[in-house]
Amino acid sequence: MHRASDVLPFPGDGGANPTAHGVAHRLGPTYDSLVEVELPPRLTELVLLLRERDALGRRDRSLPPNSSQPTRIVVVAEADPVLRDLAVAMLEETVLDVVACASAEEAIRAIGEQPDEVAMLFTDVRLAGAMDGVQLASLASRSWPNIRLVVTSGGAGERLAELPGRAVYLDKPWRALDVLMQVDQAVRTLGPPAPC
Numbered sequence: 001m002h003r004a005s006d007v008l009p010f011p012g013d014g015g016a017n018p019t020a021h022g023v024a025h026r027l028g029p030t031y032d033s034l035v036e037v038e039l040p041p042r043l044t045e046l047v048l049l050l051r052e053r054d055a056l057g058r059r060d061r062s063l064p065p066n067s068s069q070p071t072r073i074v075v076v077a078e079a080d081p082v083l084r085d086l087a088v089a090m091l092e093e094t095v096l097d098v099v100a101c102a103s104a105e106e107a108i109r110a111i112g113e114q115p116d117e118v119a120m121l122f123t124d125v126r127l128a129g130a131m132d133g134v135q136l137a138s139l140a141s142r143s144w145p146n147i148r149l150v151v152t153s154g155g156a157g158e159r160l161a162e163l164p165g166r167a168v169y170l171d172k173p174w175r176a177l178d179v180l181m182q183v184d185q186a187v188r189t190l191g192p193p194a195p196c
Contacts, residue, residue, distance in 0.1 A: 072187060073097045073114060077107040077123035077136060087122060090176050094183045096120065103129030104136035111144060118147050120186035122179065124172075125153035134159045137167050148186035150179070 074096040078084035084100050091098045096119055101107040104127050111118050121140050123133040131139075137149045141164035151163055154172035163169060170178055 072119040073099055073110075073117050074120040074122055074183065074186070075099045075101060075107050075110050075118055077101045077104060077121065077127055077133060079103070079124065079126055079128040083124070087179070090179065091122070091183065094180065095187055096183060103127050104131035104133065104139075105129045107136055108139065111140065111147070115144050115147075118144065120148040120150060120183060122150045122182075123152070125151060125159060132159075134162050138162070138164055141166060148182060148189070150182045 072095065074091050074094070076084060076087045076091065076098060078087060078100075079102050081102075084102065088098050088100045099110045101110055104123075106129075107121065107123065111121070121137070123136050125133040127133050127136065133151055133153070137151050140147055140149060149164060149167040150170060151167050152170040152172055152174050153159075160169060168182055170182075
């Protein structure tokens with residue numbers, strides 16, 4: 001398990017031209033000047049992440065789901081509907097499509113329907129249903145080794161020791177920047193994530 005606070009600095013993108021959408025649509029004209037001025041390192045990382053994200057583009061939602069256009073998905077497993085909606089709203093601003101689930105069982109079904117398209121699982125430890133987020137992360141690690149695992153909790157305690165070694169842990173309340181950096185890693189890596 002790795003803590004998201006251990007994430008290495010985000011590298012520059014070499015000046016790729018972004019296509020503006022989502023949050024970056026409002027930042028598009030100011031990307032270059034934002035990176036050139038002295039900003040706090042984490043804010044610079046966010047600007048670069050948004051720029052890179054926009055350069056990758058987003059799946060065209062007007063096409064049928066079974067079209068040949070590649071789709072990447074993040075599955076959000078969170079029992080609290082308010083926190084789930086917050087995570088979904090934030091993640092919908094990324095290049096990934098979002099599937100929201102209240103339980104581990106729902107998340108397993110969602111991943112099982114399109115396992116090759118799921119880039120990331122973002123789960124709380126406490127979930128509705130028979131399984132919790134630690135069990136879900138362990139099952140996902142064994143069954144779908146290419147999915148980035150991000151586990152969050154406000155008080156998992158000793159359960160954290162049971163997380164798979166490749167899982168990234170975020171304390172609640174998590175910061176949007178930390179989650180977005182995990183999305184970036186999920187999009188960039190085709191296989192299991194490198195240690196943070």
